[in-house]
Amino acid sequence: MTYIFDGSLPGLLTAVFEWFERKPGKVELKSVEMFQPEAFAESFTVITNSEKSDRVWAGLQKKLKKEWLRKFYCSYLSEIHEAYNHLFHFTIYIFQNGIGAETNYGNDHVMAVSKYARSVEREKHRMEAFIRFQHTADGIFYTGIDPDFNVLPLISNHFKNRYADQQWIIYDLKRKYGLHYNLNSVEEITIDFTNGVNSKNPEAILLDEKEELYSVLWKDYFKSANIVARKNTKLHVRHVPKRYWKYLTEKQLS
């Protein structure tokens, strides 16, 4: 039996609710995007219902500590299709067992959720580390990113607390939305890039006049800090995988 949901978090939680209503036995959860009807398999379409999903979430809050609620949320943000199915079964497993069942790392779903969460947290941390702002002529610090997972909701607070006295925009180019901090609060925005602005590298005219100076100084610093006799390219690439180089000012040729 396949359960089909709309890909949203409330949808996923509603699916758990529906399962407990029906107890249909072995079920696989798929998002509508990934679902392909099969000839002899039964399927059931979950209709997202905020009342049902709120009840499931409230139930989870009673069962799980904060740390695990976060793991749950992070796994969801991975946007990986198998993760949805694991989360679905993980939730059922948690409800069917006593307090503390989430520490059973021998259980496949527990292990899977813990792994997805780790990947997402790692990506979140990488964004906190590898994002490089460019100071634009209108005074805003801007960066465009395309993270592997949907981590904007996770990094918002970090940047808000850190850069409280400067306006900034972090734009997810892949998911086509961004965060704008306006010195008071962080707001979700969408930008229309169609009028010829290069979103990854705003052209020089749009940048603050000192931007060039500091990016050159930073590149210089990066070179000076290296000890040539200790060159270790393998380690370097392990810490900064090549797919992130496009973010890094110090990795761009001037």
Next chain:
Amino acid sequence: MSFDRIREKLNILADAAKYDVSCSSSGGTRKNDGKGLGDSHSSGICHTYTEDGRCVSLLKILLTNHCIYDCLFCVSRKSNDVKRAAFTVDEVVELTMNFYRRNYIEGLFLSSGIFKNADFTMERLLLVCKKLRLEQNYNGYIHLKTIPGASDELIKEAGLYADRMSINLEMPTEAGLKLLAPEKSHDDVIKPLAFVQQNIAQFAEDKKLIKHIPKFVPAGQSTQMVIGATPESDKDIMYTANAFYKNFSLKRVYYSGYVPISNDTRMPVLGTQPPLLRENRLYQTDWLMRFYGFKVQEILNDANPNLDVDIDPKLSWAIRNMQHFPIDINKADYKMILRIPGIGVMSAQKIIQARKFGKLRIDQLKKIGVAYNRAKHFITCVDSPYQLKDYQGTQIKAFILAESQSKYLKTDSNQLILF
């Protein structure tokens, strides 16, 4: 200030500072209350890595590389023919702020050559910190070098603005230090380390009584030793490290493989590869002491004054102490599980939690993250294959070496020949 001049200064003063290993930005607790700039991330963030694979978290610079001392192991020594430069206080402040705003760095690591005298130097370092904190409202990380010989008042005031302070031991033993830097002694380091530590303790004590007390070096102190410039054994090095961890509650001791920078005959000649493998083994030992409950005497002693080159110190301890193995994963206590080669802190904690739900099997251990091919020689679990033969430690070592390939073998051939 001209563009080219500031570039030149940064190149000189960053280049001279790079031999200081510490780049940790963890342990900072400053919060951005109000609308300042910066907020410490308790676990620290590495913003990039140099091509030698080292983390870059802080803008690590010297205020100046003019120095009145002539320590042989140091690039900035008086007699060395290098370009000299000095930043103004404002230049350092501006660089830090602008790098921080662009998310290049977690903060500033400020050290300096000694010009004129210790107090004069310390005063300027202090001035940079004060400007950042008080004028710029900066809450990012500051790692400040304590200048040995500076007055207590200056050091104490600096502690109010810095997150971490450090002084380098430089050489693992007094004899080694005397050989290369006759003007210096370990006592010069011990005195200020102890002074800062007493103040940290005092502030912590006061904090129990009075709530609003300023922070004093909240990320603690660290030190650094140069490895391989002088002929100390691994035992000498780690016993010194252990004593400093104990006596001064240090957060970290760093080990820096000596990169030859001088033609002096008392030290390895120019062109010698830095002892990267040895440095790695020392860090492994350091981790075993701090996170795995090992006593330094268990790993290094008179019978084993140097660490094995071909295997890591944890495996090497296990092989020397086969009487403790095999360990039953489903029964042994946490302390023993931590000692099994192939099992780290995270896996050990997961094992303890998971086994409450049922006895663990091999496939579960693998999923938990245990390096099973290594661990299998030292453990039993529910479905461990029955073994007729009791292998000797040396045989197990041969098995493990046969299936693993050292990442150092290719790059570091000249080091291995020594043994």
